Every structure is written in C-alpha cells, then in structure tokens.
Amino acid sequence: MAGTVTVSELTRYLANLIGGDHALRNVAVTGEISNFKRYSSGHCYFNLKDKGGIIPCVMFRGNAARMRFQPQDGMQVIAAGSVNVYAEGGKYQLYVSSMVPDGIGDLAAAFEQLKARLAGEGLFDEAHKQPLPLYPKRIGIVTSPTGAVLRDIFRVSKLRFPGIQLVLKPVQVQGAGSAEQIAAAVDFFNEKYPVDVLIVGRGGGSMEDLWSFNEEIVVRAIYRSRIPVISAVGHETDFTLADFVADRRAATPSQAAEFAVRDAG
Structure with missing residues (x-):
C-alpha cells in the first residue's frame, strides 16, 4: 500500500488479506479457554491461549446452541472456525463454528458437568428414593412401542403375575424431541393416569443413542415423580443420569419387570 491511508482503509485491507487466505477459512485451534462469557443474546466471547500466545474468539448463538457441554475457564478445547478481522475492534479473532473438549x-x-450439578442439588440422594410397592396391580411403561424392551417387560411381568395390568405410554427414545416426550409421559402417569410403579427405559446403543435419558428435563421429571420409578436404559454396563435419579436401576428391561412384579408362585 502506497501513500497515506485511513484506519478504516487499512483495516479493510487486512480483513481482505486475512479473509482471502484459504488456510484460515477452516482451521482447528487447540488452547485453554479464558475469560469465557455467554451473553443473553446467546453469543459467546472468550480467549484461547497457550504459553506463547492468545487469540480472541467469538461463537455466535446458532453454533453455541449446538454445544452439548458448558465451556469453562481453564478447559482445554479444540475450536474450529475461520480467522478474520473485526474492524470496529481493530483486532483479528477466531470465529468459532464448533468446539469440543480436548x-x-x-x-x-456434558454428562459429567450435568451429573455434578444435579448431584449438588441433591437429586441423586438416597433420602429421596421411594420404596417399590410389594404387590402392584398396575404398571406404567414409558418406552418405544416397538422393539424388544416392551416384549421383555410384558413377557416377564405376565410370567410372574398373569393378572398384572400393563399400561404403555409410547414415546420416542432417541432423536429430536424424545427427551420432552419421555418427561411428558412420566408427568402423564403422575397427573392423569395413576399407576403403582413406572418403568422408564429403552434398549442398548451408543452414548449418543441413550442421550435422551441424560437430558435434564427427563432427570427432573423422574425426580418429581410421586410414583416410584425403575430405570431400564441400555445394557448392564450402560449408565445414564436417569439411572442415578430413579428409585431403582435395572440392568435390563427383564430385570426391571422382576423388580416391579413379585412372583405369584
């Protein structure tokens, strides 16, 4: 650049220079979060730093809403996005599109953060656990209407006590809106269709498949249930937050039915 230029002209020049660098359009940066702030707008502003430097970062509301964990100062992360110049601030910064813990x-x-927060509120305390009824007449089931879970619960329950009444409230057990359906089903039995005990669960899968049973809305619905709840989520080695808050955790749906129904023989 020759001659005298204004501040705005120089800033625009640098913005065009940096913005035109293809290597900076899709970059993943690892560093430690500092000065993290999430504003009421939903936008997040923070710095990434290491021993040798620091870079300001911004993550706009849409991208921030897709994060499953809560960023915190001191957390080591990998942030992906593009580098450009913020003209009004006269500084370059990383516009973050996605971020994961390193x-x-x-x-x-996200699981550990929510678990710690809810445990701190006392939601998992043994003092809040309700005993299961000895001789239930009606069992509510919150699960998918298809699949082995419902069949296993039905088979074991009827084998142990043929006269037991089973009431299904069908829900999605994974995907968008599933957590809200599960929570609403627990509330439904408490408010509109009383039963003696509830079995809430699904079959096995990955952590992401089981994630609805880690959602806060589901945990709080189980916690406030006046009906004793047995969780039966995944396989024997799977644990969800629903397991911690439920009055009884079953390793399998069949075991949940064994807990719920006393053997008539």
Whole structure:
C-alpha cells in the first residue's frame, strides 16, 4: 500500500488479506479457554491461549446452541472456525463454528458437568428414593412401542403375575424431541393416569443413542415423580443420569419387570 491511508482503509485491507487466505477459512485451534462469557443474546466471547500466545474468539448463538457441554475457564478445547478481522475492534479473532473438549468427548464432558450439578442439588440422594410397592396391580411403561424392551417387560411381568395390568405410554427414545416426550409421559402417569410403579427405559446403543435419558428435563421429571420409578436404559454396563435419579436401576428391561412384579408362585 502506497501513500497515506485511513484506519478504516487499512483495516479493510487486512480483513481482505486475512479473509482471502484459504488456510484460515477452516482451521482447528487447540488452547485453554479464558475469560469465557455467554451473553443473553446467546453469543459467546472468550480467549484461547497457550504459553506463547492468545487469540480472541467469538461463537455466535446458532453454533453455541449446538454445544452439548458448558465451556469453562481453564478447559482445554479444540475450536474450529475461520480467522478474520473485526474492524470496529481493530483486532483479528477466531470465529468459532464448533468446539469440543480436548482429550474427552463433548458428550462425556456434558454428562459429567450435568451429573455434578444435579448431584449438588441433591437429586441423586438416597433420602429421596421411594420404596417399590410389594404387590402392584398396575404398571406404567414409558418406552418405544416397538422393539424388544416392551416384549421383555410384558413377557416377564405376565410370567410372574398373569393378572398384572400393563399400561404403555409410547414415546420416542432417541432423536429430536424424545427427551420432552419421555418427561411428558412420566408427568402423564403422575397427573392423569395413576399407576403403582413406572418403568422408564429403552434398549442398548451408543452414548449418543441413550442421550435422551441424560437430558435434564427427563432427570427432573423422574425426580418429581410421586410414583416410584425403575430405570431400564441400555445394557448392564450402560449408565445414564436417569439411572442415578430413579428409585431403582435395572440392568435390563427383564430385570426391571422382576423388580416391579413379585412372583405369584
């Protein structure tokens, strides 16, 4: 650039220079979060730093809403996005499109963060656990209407006590809106169709498949249930937050039915 230029002209020149660099349009940066702030607008502003430098970052509302974990100061992360110049601030910054913890998956981080917060509120305390009824007459089931879970519960329950009444409230057990359906089904039995005990669950799968049973809305619905709840989510080695808040955790749907129904023989 020759001659005298204005501040705005120089800033635009640098913005065009940096914005035109293809290597900076899709870059993944690892560093430690500092000065993280999430504003009421939903936008997040923070710095990424290491021993040798620091870069300001912004993550706009749409991208921030897709994060499953809560970023915190001191957390090591990998942030992906593009680098450009913020003209009004006169600084370059990383426009973050996605971010995950470095060394631990975002789902695992979200699980541990929510677990710690809800445990701190006392939602998992043994003092809140309700005993299961000895001789229930009617059992509510919150699960998918298809698949082995419902068949296993029905088979074991009827084998142990043929006269038991089973009431299904069908729900999606994964995907968008599933957590809201599960929570609403628990509330339905408490408010509109009383039963003696509830079995809430689904079959096995990945952590992402089981994620609806880690959602806060589901955990709180189980916690406030006046009806004792047995969780039966996944396989024996799977644990969800629904397991921690439920009055009884079953390793399998068949075991949930065994817990719920006393053997008539």
